Amino acid sequence: MVGATLIDLVLPLAQEAAEAHEPGFVPFLPSWIVLLPFLGFVMNGAVAYLAPERRRLVSVVGPGVLGLAFVIAAVNLVLIARVHDAEPVIRSYWTWIEVGHLRIDAALQLDQLSIIMALVVTCVSFIIHVYSVGYMGEDPGYARYFAYLNLFVFFMLVLVLGASFPLMFIGWEGVGLCSYLLIGFWFRESAKADAGQKAFIVNRIGDFGFLMAMFATFAYLGTLDFQGVFEAAPRAFEYGGAAVTLITLFLFLGCTGKSAQIPLYVWLPDAMHGPTPVSALIHAATMVTAGVYLVARAGVLFALAPLSMNVVAVIGGATALFAGTIAVQQFDIKRVVAYSTISQLGYMFLAVGVGAYTAGIFHLGTHAFFKALLFMASGAVIHAMHHSLEHAGEPAGEDVTQDMRNMGALKRYMPTTFKTAWIGALALAGVFPLAGFFSKDEIIWSVGARGQTVLWVVAIITAMLTAGYITRWLVMTFHGENRTGEQARKHLHEAAPIMVGALVVLAIGSVVTGWVNVPEALPLLPEFTWLHHFLHPSFAQAEHIIVEHLGEAAHASPIGGGEGMWALISTAAAIVVILLVFNALSGKKYLPVREAKEPTGIWGLLYHKYYVDELYDLAIVRPFKWICTFSWRVIDQGLIDGVMVNGVGYTTRFGGWVISRFQTGYLGTYVLIIVLGVLIMLGAVMLQG
């Protein structure tokens, strides 16, 4: 660690001396971006073991390390933004693996893409850590919680900053581990522990794809460093060839697991059993976007495989629409937001699938803010519900406190949460001038401009669905009449100041982050495509390949009209949907959970999430269990234990028993047998002779 710092401090001086006339990008303490969260993990982990009651220390260390990491990341962003078209900087610390032709360094790659990702990760993590101080304040596992959370951020930063596929894979697996640990944080309840396992197992399926892709990449290119791979790929692979298509499809299988896309999305809604800040950080803002980051990072490979690009785009679009419809009929306050996350991730894949890498990363960044905001607003509501029900002496389980049918009219009790939730919802719905407007419109526009008419229509329909379900979420939670119950209602109160503060900061983020990339086509606004220009060097090679083979993107949508016009249309559509849903639902009387009936018909289908979990259970889980039971009972217990191990024993014992019958104990028998034996031998000798 000290060595790494020394390298950080000395190398810039050496590089500056070497390039005295050519000011390049010199990163500022990059190793500490990664090391600080790890230090936090070590310290909090030690506290969790040795003195779990030292809460104040944890409260300072946990968020503190991330605050520092955020500052360093921000400094690096400023440094790299000052240099025009800065080359990626590889900072290698030691050789991790060296076998034959394979050489993998423990190296960080600092370029525009990784630094902007590191900035988003550290920023959102810092805010969520601060929020957690309030949210988890009374939990007995406080130090353990922060240790896991710090460890998660460490792995996430390794994933983002690692300079090779294997290093990224370490982060990839590490965040999966932390996700498992944090979903099952309250592991004494079996539903939560099961949800953690489900997430882990489903992710393993995706990880298999990532591994296969790495093996294939090494087999074809002989290297796994990002730079080496992306330099060699255009020469080694023919455009649209089988090898690169296979590699990218395997990579995308990994993405569908980690980023909860069809068909491996099923773990994410169940992951809502974890503490709400965890849902906000891991299952909305950072970890689940790793797949999008991977596709963007491996943009060159994907650009060489048009089939894979189409698969990514189609799966993304399908997931966006599919999850959006499910969100319409969910009653759990967190599940609505969870399905919304899946849907928005679908948007991001749609974007990177049509080659609009900047749009995908842009949406990733803005989504991190407003989705974290929505989750944490939900968290504040759940926190308040839990406390009020507990004070009233009523059952305060997850199924009661998180069901929106038990809420309503919370704007009276939680005014700040209410306001920030509205901001987050409008940002998600893509209403001008909030963050979601810019990023989502850019995605929809890019899809249309690439001539993917069906996906373009899907994206627009999903945008309207998004506006619809999030308005329903707002109305059921904050408007209408209160359904919490007479006793509990008196105890409803606004969240702790530290939580409200975090919500306000995120709300500000949800407003301003969109403005880093204002396309020129929008009327009345100054053109400010900073992000696009900033990220250009990272995606230039991939975009070049796409343009070379598919031509420039069109300047009109599939049915005419420019970007500005369609941006206006979609915003107007979103606002109309919001107003319609708001009017339709605010008069509607919902019954509290214990009196409510299950929805039927098409609503029932959506309420039961298209029965996908049941389908998977029937088609995969149960046959798999049968195979396992067969292997266990028949092959292991029957064949191996029974026939082979015990069989040998039984046979030997039986043979021994049979032969022991000859030992009669009568002298006469022995003599007879000896004589017979002698006669037989004599006979044999005589016959031979």
Place this chain on the structure above:
Amino acid sequence: MFFESLVVSAVLFAVGVAGVLLRRNAIVMFMCIELMLNAVNLSFVAISRYVGIEGQLFVIFVMTVAAAEAAVGLAIIISIFRHYESVDVRNFRLLRW
């Protein structure tokens, strides 16, 4: 003379085998074993006439061993008799599974 000696030896041996197989009295069986040994001794002596002095030499060895065996065997039979009050071999069936 040579041939007759071998015939007597074979007859003696067969009588010994039949005795061991058919009689139940341990002493008689024991004597039949001695009979077999001596039948072999007779063959040794007869054949040594053509083969050499080693046959007769071997007979001395066999008689020595037979004497030792007789001493041990009789001792065992006496101790069995003290235990069972009988020397009928049908009573001795401890040596089994």
